[in-house]
Amino acid sequence: MKVARRPSLIWFRRDLRLADNPALHAAAEGGGPVAAVYVWSPEEEGDWPAGAASRWWLHHSLARLEAALVRRGLQLLICRGTAEWVLPRLARQLRAAQVCCTRRWEPAALRQEGLVAEALAQTGIGFWVAEGSLLCPPDRVEKTGGGPYQVFTPYWRAAAPGIRPGLALRVPALRGLRRWPAALDLQALGLLPRPDWALGLREAWQPGEAGAQQALVSFVAQGLAGYPTGRDLPGEEGISRLSPHLHFGELSPAQIWRAVDGLPGSAAYERQLGWREFGHQLLHHFPLTPDQPLRPEYGAFPWGGDPEHLRAWQQGQTGYPLVDAGMRQLWQTGWMHNRARMVTASFLVKHLLLPWQAGARWFWDTLVDADLANNTLGWQWAAGCGADAAPYFRIFSPARQGERFDPQGVYVRRWVPELAGVPAAWVHRPGEAPAGVLSEAGVVLGRTYPWPIVDHAMARQRALAALGRMKAISRASVATPRIPAAPPA
Numbered sequence: 001m002k003v004a005r006r007p008s009l010i011w012f013r014r015d016l017r018l019a020d021n022p023a024l025h026a027a028a029e030g031g032g033p034v035a036a037v038y039v040w041s042p043e044e045e046g047d048w049p050a051g052a053a054s055r056w057w058l059h060h061s062l063a064r065l066e067a068a069l070v071r072r073g074l075q076l077l078i079c080r081g082t083a084e085w086v087l088p089r090l091a092r093q094l095r096a097a098q099v100c101c102t103r104r105w106e107p108a109a110l111r112q113e114g115l116v117a118e119a120l121a122q123t124g125i126g127f128w129v130a131e132g133s134l135l136c137p138p139d140r141v142e143k144t145g146g147g148p149y150q151v152f153t154p155y156w157r158a159a160a161p162g163i164r165p166g167l168a169l170r171v172p173a174l175r176g177l178r179r180w181p182a183a184l185d186l187q188a189l190g191l192l193p194r195p196d197w198a199l200g201l202r203e204a205w206q207p208g209e210a211g212a213q214q215a216l217v218s219f220v221a222q223g224l225a226g227y228p229t230g231r232d233l234p235g236e237e238g239i240s241r242l243s244p245h246l247h248f249g250e251l252s253p254a255q256i257w258r259a260v261d262g263l264p265g266s267a268a269y270e271r272q273l274g275w276r277e278f279g280h281q282l283l284h285h286f287p288l289t290p291d292q293p294l295r296p297e298y299g300a301f302p303w304g305g306d307p308e309h310l311r312a313w314q315q316g317q318t319g320y321p322l323v324d325a326g327m328r329q330l331w332q333t334g335w336m337h338n339r340a341r342m343v344t345a346s347f348l349v350k351h352l353l354l355p356w357q358a359g360a361r362w363f364w365d366t367l368v369d370a371d372l373a374n375n376t377l378g379w380q381w382a383a384g385c386g387a388d389a390a391p392y393f394r395i396f397s398p399a400r401q402g403e404r405f406d407p408q409g410v411y412v413r414r415w416v417p418e419l420a421g422v423p424a425a426w427v428h429r430p431g432e433a434p435a436g437v438l439s440e441a442g443v444v445l446g447r448t449y450p451w452p453i454v455d456h457a458m459a460r461q462r463a464l465a466a467l468g469r470m471k472a473i474s475r476a477s478v479a480t481p482r483i484p485a486a487p488p489a
């Protein structure tokens with residue numbers, strides 16, 4: 001659509017890239033100069049404003065985006081305040097014809113979009129919203145009889161054939177404003193941690209579009225073909241590590257799809273992208289699930305673990321090497337391998353009997369890829385209370401998981417260096433190792449590495465008993481007829 005040659009505003013949200021960005025294209029196609037804006041409004045994210053690790057990532061991603069825009073003669077106007085307050089004012093000040101953005105599907109973000117639409121409509125400024133953050137937006141796939149899918153396989157069978165990412169959009173030619181209004185300096189948002197604990201994050205990641213493109217290219221060249229078998233092995237480089245780039249929209253899912261589609265390994269990889277889509281459609285249809293179980297009977301689950309155990313779990317001091325390796329990888333790099341996420345989450349809710357919401361909050365604060373849809377999906381899966389979840393009665397043994405997916409202990413040795421000298425046969429169960437093996441490896445249980453904080457067999461029985469109590473409570477509440485307060489007349 002051509003509009004008068006007044007400026008267009010591109011409102012960057014979770015699409016922090018220039019390539020394959022339909023909103024940026026729409027702004028450029030307006031024919032006038034383009035002004036780029038980012039609005040920092042954590043209060044509009046409901047109960048889930050970005051956690052500390054995500055804020056670190058966001059700072060660097062914005063810095064890279066700003067630099068890329070400056071190279072094209074644009075500035076990134078950084079603003080603070082609610083979007084429905086900032087955008088109409090800025091658009092009026094610039095005499096802009098339209099505001100363009102990419103849709104975010106989280107419930108709070110859709111609410112924000114609605115408020116912006118209303119505010120802009122009142123001022124007569126156009127509002128153009130593109131899809132682009134998902135491959136199949138949640139309103140496009142539903143069961144034959146209506147309603148959202150709650151099981152992944154039929155969902156993916158229905159959704160995948162409709163995915164046609166189309167041709168990639170190049171970075172459009174952009175013309176900036178002649179005079180730029182005052183805006184905030186990125187530093188003023190205070191996104192970086194004080195004191196600075198982010199060394200491990202800096203060493204592990206390159207936020208921004210260029211880093212995302214590099215990660216994609218190297219995964220396609222080196223990782224994709226081996227992905228179907230390698231993806232489950234946390235000690236190997238068998239996965240893409242694209243999750244934070246995807247979350248912040250430094251890459252679109254369509255760009256990834258185009259890069260992998262048809263290559264060896266792509267079906268398994270595309271299926272994992274499908275879990276991301278599934279997570280978003282669940283969050284869309286069940287917006288309370290970040291805090292509440294999708295299966296209501298789990299609202300009565302008798303949690304009752306020891307709060308001290310939460311701290312041991314957070315610090316990677318549980319005495320279960322695979323759990324500790326995962327939690328320390330998370331703390332040091334802001335990311336954790338999927339297999340370790342499954343085991344650490346399961347350990348918290350089943351071995352320690354602590355509520356999944358406490359784990360989800362910790363992940364939210366410490367993950368650079370913290371994503372409301374995926375994190376909710378993962379935690380409800382681990383706790384057995386979500387859609388297509390692991391049944392609660394199936395309780396991972398962390399030692400056996402380690403032996404199966406990290407047989408040589410490569411992952412454990414990397415993140416739990418005090419166990420580096422323990423032979424593979426014992427590295428996942430140092431508590432059971434002969435004294436001679438431990439002393440040769442320099443391990444003194446209780447001093448250099450903790451004893452297991454709970455006994456696996458006891459914890460398993462306790463978890464199953466708790467599940468039984470929950471079922472009894474939910475049966476009783478179904479069986480008890482509701483008695484009206486007063487007999488009907």
Ligand SMILES: Cc1cc2nc3c(=O)[nH]c(=O)nc-3n(C[C@H](O)[C@H](O)[C@H](O)COP(=O)(O)OP(=O)(O)OC[C@H]3O[C@@H](n4cnc5c(N)ncnc54)[C@H](O)[C@@H]3O)c2cc1C
Pocket residue numbers: 231239240241242243244246247272273274275276277279336337338339341342345363367369370371372374375376377378379382
């Ligand atoms: C308890 C728990 C919490 C999680 N929290 C998050 C989170 O906050 N943010 C997040 O992006 N992922 C989360 N996941 C899903 C998964 O662990 C990560 O997406 C994955 O580890 C990211 O690494 P990768 O990019 O190398 O994945 P790859 O294996 O290379 O997969 C490619 C992409 O597919 C998507 N994907 C892969 N597996 C899943 C999955 N199980 N569910 C949803 N999407 C998936 C991701 O976008 C990922 O980047 C969680 C999983 C669990 C069990």
